[in-house]
Amino acid sequence: MGWGNLLQSNASSKMLMNMVLRRLGNKKKIAHKIYSLFPAHSVYIEPFFGAGGMFFNKPRAKHNILNDNDEEVHNLFWVLQRNHSELLEIAKQAVQHESLFTHWKKNKETTPVLRAMRFLYLSNYSFMGKMDTLKIGPTHSHQIMLDAIEKTSSMLEGVVFTKGCFRDMFRKINFPEHQKIVIYCDPPYLDTDNNYQAGFCKQDVIDLFDLLQQYDYPFYYSEFNHPFIVEQAKERSLDIITIGERQSLKNRSTEIVVTNHPVWSNSLFGGGV
Template sequence: MRLEPVRPVQPIAPWLGGKRALSRRIGERIAEIPHTRYVEPFVGMGGVFFRRPLRPKLEVINDVNRDVVTLFRILQRHYQQLLDVLKFQLYSRADFERLRATPADQLTDLERAARFLYIQKASFGGMGRSFGIDYQRPRWSLSKLEPMLEAVHERLEDVLIECLDFGTCIERYDSRPGTLFYCDPPYWGHTDDYGKDIFSEADFGRLRRLLGGLQGHFILSLNDRPEVREMFAGFEMEEVSLHYGAGGGQRPAKELIISG
């Protein structure tokens, strides 16, 4: 169960709950658990996945969000074509609103990936809801983004990319001992942050049952709430203190790293 060194890379776009503050600690915990397969059922923008310094032979990233999965598949297989599309993208409020109003299902996969990446990079808070302005540096700069895209393209080589419900993903890859799942679901009390009907409070119970019956191991990160402690009682819990926000807007918070 020997892990291979791999060069950590930066996620290419912001993501709500991106685990920037926790990624090092979670990466250390992952490296402590022997495993031959690594699976992320809620990969998002890969805040933990891409920052890991070690990898097993098989890696699987999954998300139910088709935009996320399409972007990673295009980066994996059609990186140069994506760059060619992005070269014509202007950084402007008008372009942002035009792309945001364009239904993703009317686009090709290449156009869809370019649209999603642009909206994530150009929006305030990285969730595509409103156009963002950074007075320190441009939010959209292809010359700065291109090296990051290339690094992610190289890192995704041989990675299996799925677009499944989290439960289906867990059941499919828990076929034998040796699999390690890192789960980063929506926070308790914020299940609609990634869209309606994607994840509900009832899904926490479903996740609990699945993790309790694993042949392999798991690491789960969630906000520290009494409901979370009650739901996942019986598993190992590590309390972590950190700060959210930036500058004078930082606020203290506590999270739980749950494992079993």
Template sequence: MRTIAAPFIPWVGGKEKLVPYISQVLPPNAHQLLDPFGGGGALTLGLPTCPSRLDIYNDFNRDLVNLFVCVRDCLLSLLRELDFLPLHSRAEFDDLKALLAHDALPPEEMESWEEKELEIASSFPEEDATELIAILKGKAELRNVRRAAAFYKTSRGSFSGTRSSFGVKRNNIRRFRYQLERASKRLQDVVIENKDAMSLIPERDVPNGIVYCDPPYYEAEQLYEAEFGKRDHVRLFHVLKACKGYVVVSYNDCPYIRNLYKDFFIITLQRDNPMAKKKKSVYRELIITNYDPRQFWDKQLDLFEEPGAKWTMDLVHIPRKVLKQ
């Protein structure tokens, strides 16, 4: 499968490499696709548009949603900002910090800043990074282009896009322009929301729609910014079990999640793990559905390769009763 666009920002738990698998079990004639834990937007961006399908991207992180809105609606302004956000000194870092705190820069400083066309570099000491992250946790107004540029840059300049650890790392933002342009085109037909996923799912659930959930992984919640505990996993299960539409969930493979979703179909997606010290070690993920995925499954696509690893896909659990016919 050839994806339409790729995620333009690194994000914990990104599904870019799994889109070919997830997409092949999706009902092809659905009238709506809801991505309530949108994150980097791998599935939403990767799927081609369909005139008869309404696509909805949602995330609880307001800065992330602001960035998506700006990529969709204000791309030229955003690209201009990304060309003019240098950070080569403590003074420039303070300017960025003031921007994220919604403090306006004096006009003379603004003009001076915009005259600089420099290659962007990120070098945040730990104490500065902590201060910056605290500001980013505040609320952003949607279509705030300068804040979106700052959020994008700090994500690109951090390890794995977490913004929780920063190091010396050169980032020429212009390298990512083509990626942003493709994403902007794809997002033109996408509704972008900034709501709590648990509330949005029943609100947007329709019989001929798809709800694709990629929640924080069980016992890996500390890697995500949003708080999501064991009770939230249970709450999500009950919300999804009550859905009238088609439900698809991505999870890490563990006994707790398998047992929790025993009323659903469960598919394992696994590959050899060349990074593990043990021989024949494998890495597994789950794709969980409330309908029989075999009716849409293209068996010719159930194996694909990436450097050093082979992915395989197997249906490992069939419930006694099918929730969605």
């Protein structure tokens, strides 16, 4: 049976979701806490976008520069920006079903829209987003995906979304003068198994801190309280802010933000967006 024949159940739920891609480790639940640390800004830069748990749950800045080195993540958001209506039409037919899941697990797609749909489907409808086993969610989860496609595509209007390693992204940016810039970094946790293409090693952490300190705009770096991160923060005289306890894949850890711009200094930074 062709997957196109698997017609959508007529779900009535109109629940709107800010996030289209469901991934473990996204920052949706703590976005408000982290955002409350940011000074007023007109330029928002996020080099490790993932599912956009922060971006989609914070007020939009005037200018937004986003990045991820994962081809599938980049393609999905590229399609949402440029061709969301075609994605929506295909998504309407892509209900949760074993045969469609198996089909996409075995077969890759080549056109950007179908590739985006496959990635979304396997990520959102699999256990822990591992793209391995079909997870049947609540009956309205299909409608939630459709609503989220509409909503996130409009939130991405005018946004610059690049693909590549954070090092290249920083090299490419022509940092605008006279603008209030905030950089938010949420790389893969150090020493943690994850679903991303590549993990993050100690040298990546060092390079990222070096770059962030070189530019010296207010930055916020999310991590667990890993001893190496804490040590780096102390050596570099950066502030560590505790966000709360968080359950990772294997254990509970304390989620922190390392910053060069603690909240008390926001009044010095000046208001207005």
